[in-house]
Amino acid sequence: MGRNRTKSGKIRLAEVAELAGVSPITASRFFRNPEALSLAKRTRVESAARELGYVPNLAARALASQRTEVIGVLIPSLTNNVFSDVLRGIYDASENSRYSIQLSNTRYSILQEEKLLRLFLAQKPAGLIVTGIDQTTESRAMLDAADCPIVQIMEIGPDPIDMMIGFSHYDAARAAVAHLFAQGHRKIGFVGARMDPRVQRRLDGYVSAMKDAGLFEQRLVVTTATPTSVTLGGALFTDLLTREPGMDAVFCANDDLALGVLFECRRREIAIPEQIAIVGFNDLEFMASAVPTLTSVRTNRYEMGNTAASMLIDAIDGRRPEHPVLDLGFKVIERQSSSARRSDNRPAVSGAGAANKMVALPSGHD
Amino acid sequence: MGRNRTKSGKIRLAEVAELAGVSPITASRFFRNPEALSLAKRTRVESAARELGYVPNLAARALASQRTEVIGVLIPSLTNNVFSDVLRGIYDASENSRYSIQLSNTRYSILQEEKLLRLFLAQKPAGLIVTGIDQTTESRAMLDAADCPIVQIMEIGPDPIDMMIGFSHYDAARAAVAHLFAQGHRKIGFVGARMDPRVQRRLDGYVSAMKDAGLFEQRLVVTTATPTSVTLGGALFTDLLTREPGMDAVFCANDDLALGVLFECRRREIAIPEQIAIVGFNDLEFMASAVPTLTSVRTNRYEMGNTAASMLIDAIDGRRPEHPVLDLGFKVIERQSSSARRSDNRPAVSGAGAANKMVALPSGHD
């Protein structure tokens, strides 16, 4: 037995087959489609593999089959909390599959994305997850021509490449503004940073809602291309206040900015929400725990990543989803920072959670 | 020309070699060690490759060479801010190398880590980055036997597997407590969550510093295995207050907890730092921008990841570092939340940055 072992001492399929008394190809089939074997051979191969501690050689498999078991993931940032939640969802979904994740960071550059895409595609990935709907023409052409399933995540839009999962940032922003209107606010400012396409669409939603109400003014909008931060939130808010001291609410394009605004208000002794209401975006954990608690638009980030990876793996394995485009929606989580009738902000132990009031708004229905 | 193109229409090394008028192996050498070619052939292969748009087949390369160009990375969490910074450093360093990153999440389980390690090692990675120094015996044995460079990150300790980069969490905690002592605080509480090995060592540092001063009391310590969060910080602090109302400072094992304590103090109208001082750990961005600004222990997370990956790649390529163990140290960044003579907490625009005072303490020197 075992006379033709490889130099490296590693166990090959051939050894397993020999021990099991079958041909190599039968052993091979066992690992890819056990159902195709007779029960007898199946159990023999299984025990032989276990006994020898066989581990498939992925390189050989990829070379022979002309495809890899790699899922490529292109995201614009590794720092952003939003993407770490999405990523966790993706990794969790991939964990019990035979696919592994190959991650790359486009740094919010669609040219960088194009370059990475070319690299990825050359390795014939089993599937691809890309962020957003704003690829370059070149990227779009490559993706259309790619012979693997593709999921676009983070937002939904017309003309999907293949599958798509996300929500409407435009509608979500409109809902946030509508909530502020409902609380009686009129002079509502907008604070945005980084201004990637999705933040831009939140701004568009804000602008359209304000215009619909005849309340839009350009000076109510402060944005910057600078990466977002809590500190930046305070600085941008300060700008806004200087331009428009009469402002009665601020819609922040994300929660870090909102926290910065909260702190800046504290510094200036501006009462929230009596003088100025605050609404954030994403509903990070700390929003429920701030003082006062901060209203935000909840998005399903983990679920987005997790579902995207699951859908992709299913599609790779030939089970395409019923609906290739999935709208995960959002919810405006109303908290103290935007409540007209300010609720008690000093509960027994923690201001978090309990008093949240949700305003559900599945997106896509304006 | 090009008579023997592959079915898939892809350009192989053979095509490049043919166009360049050399043998395949010469073309192969060009990509791995250009210096080994004569100048004439070098330029011919180069232009042939460019003209044909040749992209190496990594699977074939891995199969033939018996090794991959993959760096395996094992980290305990994808959610934690700390690790997203480290990861960014790792990815940045790998970007301009020929190595790609294979990431896996151990979820703070050393058993899961062992399992993943087995998987990784089976693929013959070019190098490995693992978190911390608390592997299982089995893991340790596998790592010792692995024939690739390995870097342990996040902390330093005795008996490195191979290379190591981090800092002493024990010393960092002692420095934080020393700072509070210097500000006149005596009844200093400790708040910790998750209690992974590094948080445990911060606790150990706190305990030793307190004992040295004859001030340690068990009821000053509140910890939980629950994952950390801002909300949790408030809850644990509440526990602490109940046990020991006379407490005059809190050392938080991370900044999220510290932010939770800050909010809880606000809810309870406890003045910071007059009644209670706060010190966090990691120095996340928001600490400099909170009201009052929050003292924290700065750690070099990005640099840790970046240097780890660089060292690893250098080692893979045969350039082993002079010092295999690198202490990146830490700094206590003193801010308003722990200043005895409380500075103005309402500067013109933003309380951030400007007034930071640093207390440098390279670790490893107790």
Added chain:
DNA sequence: TTGTACGCGTTATCAT
């Protein structure tokens, strides 16, 4: 259900 023959694209080895 099982097996045979061959190719996947590259690099190692050993010459020259």
Added chain:
DNA sequence: ATGATAACGCGTACAA
């Protein structure tokens, strides 16, 4: 410095 030959370990295609 360059080349011929033979793996590397597995899967596809087709046949039985």
